[in-house]
Amino acid sequence: MAARTSPPVPLTRKEFYDLTVYCRTYALELARFDQHRVNLKECNRFNDWLVKVKRYDRLAGSLADMKPARPIARWQIIVILFMVWLILLLATAGQFDRNLVIAMSMGMAGTVILILFLPESLYGTTIELLDGKVLRVVNLLTELLNSGELGFTDAAYFKARENLQMAHDELRQQIDLAHR
Numbered sequence: 001m002a003a004r005t006s007p008p009v010p011l012t013r014k015e016f017y018d019l020t021v022y023c024r025t026y027a028l029e030l031a032r033f034d035q036h037r038v039n040l041k042e043c044n045r046f047n048d049w050l051v052k053v054k055r056y057d058r059l060a061g062s063l064a065d066m067k068p069a070r071p072i073a074r075w076q077i078i079v080i081l082f083m084v085w086l087i088l089l090l091a092t093a094g095q096f097d098r099n100l101v102i103a104m105s106m107g108m109a110g111t112v113i114l115i116l117f118l119p120e121s122l123y124g125t126t127i128e129l130l131d132g133k134v135l136r137v138v139n140l141l142t143e144l145l146n147s148g149e150l151g152f153t154d155a156a157y158f159k160a161r162e163n164l165q166m167a168h169d170e171l172r173q174q175i176d177l178a179h180r
Helices: 013-030 040-054 057-063 074-091 098-117 127-147 154-178
Strands: none
Touching: 013 040, 013 127, 013 154, 040 057, 040 127, 057 127, 074 098, 127 154
16 A cells, blocks of 8 residues: 655745744754764654655655654664574574574674674664754755745845754754764
């Protein structure tokens, strides 16, 4: 069954301005988290927001290829590995030599230790990657604002530009700090 797509919503000046305010506050909120960790709540929040942003007619085409965040945390991977290991151990109880069972247990422990050393960005979307995705939306909004298509008054234009610039600066700073 195909997923339902809602018809595009026109991006009005008020909604655009509200998006700029949201981007500014969202960038500041993302700065509170560890940039190298996956935060499930923030991933889900971003995914909900991305669906709303993609509905706007002027943004849908440019954001069509942006993938949603992957809310997969390290503890989830470890729990899944443990459950698979436990099921295998119970299913094969008494069928293998004791030394083979010990080797399988050591292999499981080694796999868990390996998972602890792998960066979370391999399987989930870290806060740093969320910063990059939000920065892409901010850049797109800035291009749209600078094109003059929305017909803002001077005061509204400069306030929206200030919101987008603050969001851009905060997101760039967080991304840069994460690479030091």
